[in-house]
Amino acid sequence: MELIKNLEWRYAVKKYSDESVSEDKIDRIVEAINLTASSCGLQPYRLFVITNPELRQRLGEGSFNAQIHASSHLLVFAGLNEITNEYITDYVEMMEQQRNLEKGGLKILEDTLIDYFSPQTPQQNTIWSDKQAYIGLGTALIAAAELKVDATPMEGFDPKLFDEVLGLSGKGLHASVIMSLGYRDADNDYLASVQKVRLPIGEFSTKIN
Ligand SMILES: Cc1cc2nc3c(=O)[nH]c(=O)nc-3n(C[C@H](O)[C@H](O)[C@H](O)COP(=O)(O)O)c2cc1C
Structure with a gap:
């Protein structure tokens, strides 16, 4: 199964090279996210694809994740505040x-x-939207890996800052989770060469017949 090889190849990149991802590949990743499942099919989140360097510099302020600005593209998964x-x-x-x-x-x-x-309360709606956005995140990781585009899913960002800078509240949205895309700088990323750490399958999954 090619997917397993792709998932073994991918890792959460810490250091990206300066190489840009082509718009064609970005479009395919976005299409894959749009095609993924969501509860009731309601797709209660929107996606922002950001390249603007000044904007990304601002969004990364205070975060330990340099990938927010130092990567090719930044995806912001923004959940609906209310259904x-x-x-x-x-x-x-x-x-x-x-x-x-x-x-x-x-x-x-x-x-x-x-x-x-x-x-349902707005809080329940928000939690639900976030869950759906994370399904999109998972699909984006898989799509990127298939295209041999590197990615980093990230929760290490300031959601309030994102809401403010991107004007999300005015659109009835909030930042749920983000992801950078680009190409790994394997020589300068310590994670590029370390063993992937996962639970043994028998401990992770149980078959009940
Ligand atoms: C929802 C989520 C949030 C994450 N947040 C961050 C983050 O803020 N910064 C980071 O460098 N990695 C982040 N990661 C990456 C994880 O640390 C990484 O996926 C995990 O250690 C497994 O390693 P691998 O993805 O390289 O196989 C996040 C992953 C997920 C799924």
């Missing part, structure tokens, strides 16, 4: 259009989703 009725209605309408259904043809689905989400 509003309007968001659900728009989503269901999009589904009707993309599946060539008549308007209102998915009213039962719309009502079910609204009944499920409307009693």
Whole structure:
């Protein structure tokens, strides 16, 4: 299975070279994230792809992760702060259009989703959006590895700063998790040559027959 080889090849890069990732590869990684699963299919997060050096310098302030600015691209997974009725209605309408259904043809689905989400607090919505964003993060890691693009998933950033600098609150979003993309500087990254550390499979997983 090629995927296993790709996952063995990848690691969370600490030091990137100056080489840029082509826009074509970035577009394919973004497409893979867009194609990944999300609960109810609602895709309750948005993705920002940032190259602007000054912006990234600012976003990295106070973080131990130099990769925020010292890499080719920075992905910001930004979860929705609230799952509003309007968001659900728009989503269901999009589904009707993309599946060539008549308007209102998915009213039962719309009502079910609204009944499920409307009693929830914004905090519950935020936690749920973050979980979905992390599924996107996992897919991005796999997609990058397949393209032999290096990546670093990161929680080591200041979410408030990201919200402020990127104006996320005004868009009803918040920074959930981030990822840098680029190419490893193998000579200067101590992690490039160390053994990957994982639990033995038998300890990690249990088969119940
Ligand atoms: C959600 C998440 C957050 C992470 N945050 C950081 C981070 O802020 N900085 C960093 O250098 N690595 C970060 N990592 C990378 C992990 O440390 C790394 O994936 C783990 O040690 C396993 O090593 P490997 O990915 O190189 O196989 C993060 C990984 C994940 C999945």
